[in-house]
Amino acid sequence: MIGGRRETASMKKDGGKSRIAAAIFVGILLGCIFAFFYPDGFFVLSSSPLSRRRVAASDLEVITSSCESSERINLLKSEFVAASEKNAELKRQVRELKEKLQFAEQGKDSAQKQVMVLGKQQKAGPFGTVKGLRTNPAVVPDESVNLKLAKILEKVAVNHEIIVTLANSNVKDMLEVWFTNIKRVGISNYLVFALDEEIYNLCLSNGVPVYKKDVEEINEDKNFESIARTGGNHAVSGLKFRILREFLQMGYSVLLSDVDIVYLQNPFEHLYRDSDVESMTDGHNNMTAYGYNDVFDEPEMGWARYAHTMRIWVYNSGFFYIRPTIPSIELLDRVAGRLARENAWDQAVFNEELFYPSHPGYEGLHASRRTMDHYMFMNSKVLFKTVRKDSQLRKLKPVVIHVNYHPDKLWRMKAVVDYYVNGKQDALDPFPDGSS
Incomplete structure (x- = not known):
């Protein structure tokens, strides 16, 4: 009895599994058949007026979007051109600034080189001992x-x-x-x-x-x-x-x-x-040659009537x-x-x-x-107006004599040679102080 009941239960259990497998198979088979005969499904939305309106609205949106895109592109192009022009202007300004900076650096470099040529920086010495440089450096020969x-x-x-x-x-x-x-x-x-x-x-x-x-x-x-x-x-x-x-x-x-x-x-x-x-x-x-303080008098100025000026002959x-x-x-x-x-x-x-x-x-x-x-x-002028009339200055032998104050240059030049070279003591006497 016991053995018979166990066998019956086992058979029931195997039969249930078989039915489930069969149902799954039938479902898959029906799905394949429907998919073959109705590929678009049971309900076709494209045939409805609502669907057509949605499609039309979608096309309009595409067209509108296309127009907006064209305007946007044109706007972007304009902005790009403006940005390019501004960029070019900025580049020009940068270039000018670089040129100015380069010029300034050259000037600075030139000044530094001059300082290096003239000498190293140094401290000022005690009072009365300081003396500046007078001589500029020579150029590089070319x-x-x-x-x-x-x-x-x-x-x-x-x-x-x-x-x-x-x-x-x-x-x-x-x-x-x-x-x-x-x-x-x-x-x-x-x-x-x-x-x-x-x-x-x-x-x-x-x-x-x-x-x-x-x-x-x-x-x-x-x-x-x-x-x-x-x-x-x-x-x-x-x-x-x-x-x-x-x-x-x-x-x-x-x-x-x-x-x-x-x-x-x-x-x-x-x-x-x-x-x-x-x-x-x-x-x-000495005064006219090396400079002097010349006082200009302007009486109408009262207390400030005297103005001091520095003069030197050319x-x-x-x-x-x-x-x-x-x-x-x-x-x-x-x-x-x-x-x-x-x-x-x-x-x-x-x-x-x-x-x-x-x-x-x-x-x-x-x-x-x-x-x-x-x-x-x-x-x-010094020779004919002063030197030849002074017994002490007549003994002086100049380095050169320039006949610049007189038009009769050749004759005075020859007289200078006669006096200083040939020893003719009266060679300068015939000439007036100035031009005749």
């Missing part, structure tokens, strides 16, 4: 500016120093007196810058160091050509500032000399070389020693530039650029200068 002239200077100059004069056939007789006395003194480092063929040939025939520009160079500069051939003293004097620049660029110190000068000693033995420019003065005594632009420094070259550029633009006297411009201080609208030249001894480097 012979490429005139290779032909560089070869001549290499042979003629002594210690990179040379006497230079400019001459055309108008001053031929004075030039002969000029180089004859230079030779007599024993000066070898001098050069004539010939402005025409006649002077060039005169120098060659007398063994005088000479330089003349090539025809091609002269033809390129019509202003130079006209002055060289027909220019008077003042025109030629103005031309020298342009010519001197090449000498300084090549690293040579120049003692610029007009032809109306008689050499009695070697001037290189009497120079200080402590300034950019060392010049002869047009002054005729430097002579026909005889000066100039070192190859940046301030010296700037001086030549300033004077030559003004003479090209203005109808002015070269000596006046030379002194204005040397002495005018910086002031609103004008930057003064930062060049050091020294006035030569007016008895050693003597002008003809």
Whole structure:
């Protein structure tokens, strides 16, 4: 009995499992049949009006969205163009700032280099012992500016120093007196810058160091050509500032000399070389040559009627020693530039650029200068008005005498030679103090 009941229960249990499996199979089979015959399902929504309206609304949204996108794109393009323009402007401003910064750095670097050249920073010493530097450093020589002239200077100059004069056939007789006395003194480092063929040939025939520009160079500069051939003293004097620049660029110190000068000693033995420019003065005594306090009286000002002024007579632009420094070259550029633009006297411009201080609208030249001894480097006013009449001063032997105050230059030059070289004690007597 017990065994029979257990068998019946087991059979019931197996039969239940079989029915479940069959039901699952039938369900899967029916699902496959329905899927095959009704792939879109029992309900097709696309056929309903509501569905069509939703589709139409969806299309409209797409079209609207497309229009909005186009407008958005155009707006973005405009913003991009504006941003690009602003970016370009910012780049330009940055570039300008960089250039300004670079320029400032260059100036700073130049100043630092100058300080390094001039010396290390140092503390100020005790009272009365402090002395500033007077001498600017020389430029780096650049012979490429005139290779032909560089070869001549290499042979003629002594210690990179040379006497230079400019001459055309108008001053031929004075030039002969000029180089004859230079030779007599024993000066070898001098050069004539010939402005025409006649002077060039005169120098060659007398063994005088000479330089003349090539025809091609002269033809390129019509202003130079006209002055060289027909220019008077003042025109030629103005031309020298342009010519001197090449000498300084090549690293040579120049003692610029007009032809109306008689050499009695070697001037290189009497120079200080402590300034950019060392010049002869047009002054005729210590006050006028070296400066003085001149009182201007204006009575209507009452208590403040007296105004003190500082005065000095001008430097002579026909005889000066100039070192190859940046301030010296700037001086030549300033004077030559003004003479090209203005109808002015070269000596006046030379002194204005040397002495005018910086002031609103004008930057003064930062060049050091020294006035030569007016008895050693003597002008003809000092000689004829003072020296020849003083028994003690008559015994003095100057280094040079410049006949700049008188028009009868050649005759006075010959008289100077007769007096100082040939010993004729009355050679100077026939001439008046001034011009007749």
